[in-house]
Amino acid sequence: MFGIGFIIGPLLGGWLGEHWVRAPFLAAALLNGLNFALAFFVLPESRRGQPIAGFKLGQLNPFGSMGWALTMPALLPMMAIFLIMNFVGNMYGTTWVLFSQDAYGWGPFPIGLSFAAFGLFHAGAQIFLTGPVAKWAGERWALIIGFSAEVTSLIILAFATQGWVMFAIMPLFAVGGVGMPALQSLTTAQVDADNQGRLQGVLASIVSLASVFGPLFFSTIYFGVSPTWPGAIWLVGCGVYALALPLMFRLKTRAPAAIPPEARPS
DSSP states (O other): OHHHHHHHHHHHHHHHHHHOTTHHHHHHHHHHHHHHHHHHHTOOOTTTTSOOOOOOGGGGOHHHHHHHHHTOTTHHHHHHHHHHHHHHHHHHHHHHHHHHHHHHOOOHHHHHHHHHHHHHHHHHHHHHTHHHHHHHHOHHHHHHHHHHHHHHHHHHHHHOOSTHHHHHTHHHHHHGGGHHHHHHHHHHTTSOGGGHHHHHHHHHHHHHHHHHHHHHHHHHHHHHHTTTOTTHHHHHHHHHHGGGHHHHHHOOOOOOOOOOGGGSOO
């Protein structure tokens, strides 16, 4: 679904931006309001009719949930990889538009079209490739394959001098989309049903943390390298990704859920 949003969002934003620079923000606010209404009035309770472990007020403390996750050694490398991947993921939203303008002289519509193509191929890969690749190679290798494809795409893009190359490597970029679903599948296998929501809260906190520091980091680097070589920013992303590679090879395959005693229902 994220990939589908990546298709429609940039196209809609690019089209609205051509008519009025503030229109994309108003459309985003309207769509967020619609999303809230659907979640509040339509979204069903997933655990209805099932016993739920006792709830403690302290579980609302985000730092408490992070501490809970840190007590499970099997989760630590997965959370580190998740942080790195989301940190680098912010590079695209932060620098893609700037790079397209500086390197290729693109305007709002071709930039929106490139985002849409990126989302289209990613959505297709996650729908049609993730399951078969994970079944064929295992979830750990699906993660590594996706990671390798994305890094290769970034290296090609760093040295590309023509805009068509960005579209030509979209299928390779898309293979990178199988990595995150494989990682999330490995991660959720480490906890039982009663703690899945808690784990998702921890992962959402990691996403938020990456969203704070990722744009600051990559925008600072980009404005330093863009006067001489805008494509260097993609190599910086590869360098950050390299931190995750040793962790990926040390990951174990699916294991029984490891729940600390304090997280088990009494």
